[in-house]
Amino acid sequence: MRPVKLTMSAFGSYAGVEEIDFTKMQHGLFLVTGDTGAGKTTIFDAITYALYDRTSGGSRDGNMMRSQYAADDIETFVEYVFSYRGQVYTIRRNPEYMRKGKRNYADGSPRLVKELTKVSLILPDGSEFQGKKKEVDHKIEEIIGLDVDQFTQIAMIAQGDFLKLLHAESKERKRIFSRIFQTKLYWQVQEELKEQAKRLYISLEDNTKDCLREMEHVEPFSGEGEAEAWKGYLELKLPPAQPVMDTLKEICRQGKIRESEAEKKSLDLQKQAEELNAVIRSGEEINRLFLQRQQAQEKQQQLEAKKEEIERKRREVDLGARAEKVFIKEKQFIKTSAEGKRLKQQILDTKEWLDKEGKRAAVEEKEVQTAAEELQRMEPLWQKQIMRLDDILPRYERIRRLEKAYAQNLGKMQEVLEQCRAASEEYEEKYKRFFEEQAGILAKELKEGSPCPVCGSTTHPKKAELSGKAPDQKAVEKAKEKRDKKEKERTLIQETFQESKSNLESERNLLKEAAIEIQGSGEISEVQVKEKLDQCRTRLRDQKTKYQRKEKQFRELKEELKRRSGLLESQEAQLGELFRKEEEEQADFRQELRAQDFPSEEEYQQAKAWINGREEKEKHLKEYEAQSVEVKTRLEMLKQQTEGRKKADLTSEKERLFKVQSAQKEQRAQWLHLHSQNQKNQDAKKKLNQYFEARGDLTAQYEMVNNLSRTANGTLSGSVKLDFETYVQRKYFKQIIHAANRRLSKMTSNEFILQCREIKDLSSQGQAGLDLDVYHMVNDSVRDVKTLSGGESFMASLAMALGLADIVQNTAGAISLETMFVDEGFGSxxxxxxxxxxxxxxxxxxxxxxxxxxxxxxxxxxxxxxxLVVTKTEQGSHTKWVFD
Structure with a gap:
């Protein structure tokens, strides 16, 4: 990885946008120098932050790096361009920070806006890598081949990190190497062995508990030698498997014998009980028949006692049935009669309503006629007034437009008059000065003795002189043209002005005439016109609404009168039909009264009392008849079944059965208890056999895994505390020391080198294995690395860092690391x-x-x-390349 260009904006001590072009330094060693606090380390921080979202020392993250010198409108970001294996990549990353917003709050106070963290990666083909922040970070690590911890150990060695690895305890070096060389896998092996040993130990403990628990479930038989032996086994912490199983086998054999004997006795008693039950059931069946015969005779006697009551109810049911037939006719006659009376009252009500509402209809008809005449008279007047007002309203808008045009034309006219005056004055001035200059031109040609062409004098005592500043004739003519042109413009604009003035006055006069016509005066405002227009329309609408409401009420009343008149005719016709129907139904009632054999209406009225409840009485009569037939039939059958038989006395048989059942119950309970006891013992025997078999396998596994775990975790008693991961790391550590000594021997002129402490010299207390010593080649002595002086420590630390860089590159997939940065340490x-x-x-x-x-x-x-010189100013730091 080789840097190409680094851009920092409002980052750390750099207030603005600062660019560092690394292509100026093709290869070799360069120094970053400047005052304390100028921002030298910030350059390394920016590179590490761009790549990994962390600073080189790890003490600050990107959110803390916004420059205190930055202006509010400058954004904070780092852009890093680097090449890797000939391919160029660009990373741009900005932290989350608060900046001043473009707009303030209503009270003028500044509004802060949160800028969210963002990162982008431009690939060599110019495309942007698509993915979220986590995916982009992972892609960068994939490109470089190092994570942030490895990078800061071998490529970006931060200030103060030299001595960390040199003076670290074995435990601390283990943590560092675990992260750098990814040896956590070996630690996981240690932990897995430890967990397996722990699980196997717990399984053995659980197995012992299971054995003891199952042994407690066993119930040996008292009085036998096995019971005493079993009690002794339960007192042992780990009972022997074979003696326990032999004793339990004998307990199960004895239980099986006892259970068989108890089962045989229970079955014998059960057979005796079944024989006695058969005798008792036979006798009870005969006794039940005699009891049922007696009950049937008693029931027959009860039914005979109710016979007179039943006959009375039968007569009442007959009277009720006949009266109900007559009552149907009577009820229809009464209903029709009541309907006639109701209809007669409705006819009277209808006639009364027609008389009353007919008079009201005559009054409303006159009111409707009056409202129609008033509307017919007033509507044209209101419509005319509305039309006048509608015609006036547009005039106000026209007057406003004309007034605006008049004002514009007035301004133009005043302006052109001023221009005409100025052009005229200019022309007059130029003409006057030109005319005066003519005298000087003539005087210039005059000679003494020669006559003047103007006055004829031959003497010229005081000749006019040329001023030299007068306009020529062409200038005068041009001024005259300008004046004439302005005069024409004035004429045209004056005509336009007069026309707009005339139109405005005409429109105002028409408005005044309309106002006089409407209200008798010559002034009326637009608001007044609108108010009058609204009033006219409202009054016309109210008058129309009033007429329509009255007309509607009258029309609805006329329709209702017509409907009620038709209804009256229908009701009168219906009443006549009801009178005829009432006479027919009354005749039917009398006829049915005679048909049902009622001598008089009085007897019929008495019989009506039996109509209600008649169906219930009929149901009761049917039930009585069915019971009578059933009892009679059953009594005859029972007499036949008991003929020639006697009742049985079963007292002695029941007493014997009670004794046998009690004995059988006790014997069965004893048998079931033995069966349950034997089943429990058999289950315990089966499970104990499984547990004892499993104990052997668990013991062998535990002994093997526990020895492996103690060896891998370095916990074997009397040996060095060297675990598996540390053992692997010693290989890397020795390689680092070897690579470091190649450079350290040169820096110290072969005075001393570093060496990994031998296993035989390691302490058996605490974690060990990665201890570092110093070997002095001059006097063949070994001492602790912490005894080195400051300068010696720096050289040893630098050698260690370079050695670590060599080994990490070789073990991280042949990483191409073309650049290294080292921060401070040379002063010692x-x-x-x-x-x-x-x-x-x-x-x-x-x-x-x-x-x-x-x-x-x-x-x-x-x-x-x-x-690379870093200069600190009050407005932030700046950088520049210098070559001496």
Whole structure:
């Protein structure tokens, strides 16, 4: 990855749009220099932010990077153009920040607007990568081949990050390497083994609990030796499998024998009970027949006692049935008679209404005629007034247009009069000055003794002189043409003005005449005209509405009178028909009275009392007859069934049956208890056999997995706490140290190198395996890396960082990393060490292509030719390339 161009807008200490063109620096080592706080590290922050939405040190995110110097209308963004394997990519990213809106609130206070975070990636073919922010970020990582942590460890080494890896404890290095070399897989193996061992241990514990729980379910038989042995097994924490199963097998055998004996006794008692039940059922059946015969005789006697009552009800039902037939005729006659009386009253009501409303109709007819005559007289007058007012209203609009035209023409006329006056004065002035100049022209030709062509004098004591400023004849003629032209314009405009004035006065006079005609005076406003027009239309409409309402009421009354007259005729005809029908129905009633054998109407009225409830009485009579037949038939059948038989005495048989059933119940309960006990013991035997078989397999698995887990997690007692992931990371660590020592030996003139602490020298307390020591090649001694001085620590840290970069590139899929940035740290070196460190970085630049250093050390300015100088001002920082 090689930078091409970096653009920062309102980012960090850069207030405006700042562009850094990296193509000016093709290859080699360059220095980023400037005052403290000018924005040197911000350049690295901008590159890391554009790529990963993070700053190089990780302490600030993009949301904190908007420049405090930026104007309100400047947007904050970073655009980074870089090449990778010959392909050019462009990333533009802006953070979320608050900026001043274009409009303020109503009270004048500024309105803040949130600018949302955005990112875009332009691919080498010029197209924009389509996707959300997360997908774009993933695409950038895919292109470069590094995540942000790897990038800041090998390509963008931030200020203060050198010593992190050098002075870190083994535990901290493990965390760093896990992220960089993706060794989390090996940690997952450790955790999985630990979890498997834990699960197997829990399974073994559960298996023991299951065995003890099932053993508690077993019920041995008291008085037997197995019961005492079983009690002893239950007191053990882990009972032996084979003795337990042998004892349980014997308990089950004894239970089976006892259950068979109890079942045989229960079945014998059940057979005795069934034989006694058969005898008792036979005797009870005979006794039931005698009881039913007695009940049938009693029922027959009850029915005989109700016979007289039944005959009385039968007579009442007969009278009610005959009276109901007569009542049907009587009810129709009464209904028709009532209808005639109601209709007669309706006829009287109709006649009374016709008389009253007929008189009201005559009055309303006169009122309608009067309203029609008044409307006929007034409507033409109102219509005429309305037409006059309608004609007047447009005049006001015409007058306004004419007044406007008059004012415009008046202004034009005044303007052209002023122009005519000015043109005339100009002409008169030029003509006067031209005429006066003619005397000087003539005087110029006069000579003494020669006569003057004007006065004839031969002496010329005081000749006129030429002024030299008078207009010529052409100028005078042009002024005259201008005057004449303005005079023509004045004439035309004056005619237009007079015409508009005449039209305005004419329209005003016509309006005045119309006003006199309407209200007798010559002044009437447009508002007054509209009010009068509304009044006229309202009065005309009200008068029409009043007439139409009266006319409608009268018409509706006439129609109702006509309808009621027709109704009266119909009612009178209907009443005559009802009188005839009433006579016929009365005759039918008398005839039916005789047909039903009622000697008199009084007897009929008495019989009407039995009509209500007649159906219920008929139902009761039918039920009585059916019961009588049923009881008689049943009594005859029972007499036949009991003939030649006697009642049975079953007392002794029932007593014997009670004793047998009680004994059988107790015996069955004992049998069921034994069966349940044996079933429970058999189930426990089956499950215990399964649990004991599973215990062997679980024990073997647990011992194997537990040993693997303790080995992988470094928890074997008496050994170094070296887990599987750390063991793998030691391989990477040694490769990093080897790569670092190639450069460190040059920087220290073979004084010391780094080495990974051997396993035999590691502590058995706490996590170990990634400990770092310093080996002094001069005196063959080893000491802890933390004992290095400041300058030695910087050289060792730089070597470690470069070694880490080499290894990460090799293990991350042959990543093409052509650029490296290093932030500070050179101030702790002496001249010789700094010279060697710079030489190493120059060699690295020859390998990588481009290496940038941030530093305040003045000596570096002399040693490094290419510089990117950052200048700090009150309006923000600026950058420029300098080559010495």
């Amino acid at each position: 070196l002496d001249d010789a060490a700094r010279e060697r460190a710079i030489q190493i970085l120059q060699e690295l630049a020859g390998e990588k292509g481009l290496v940038g250093i941030i530093s305040h050390v003045n000596e570096l300015k002399e040693q490094i030719e290419w510089k």
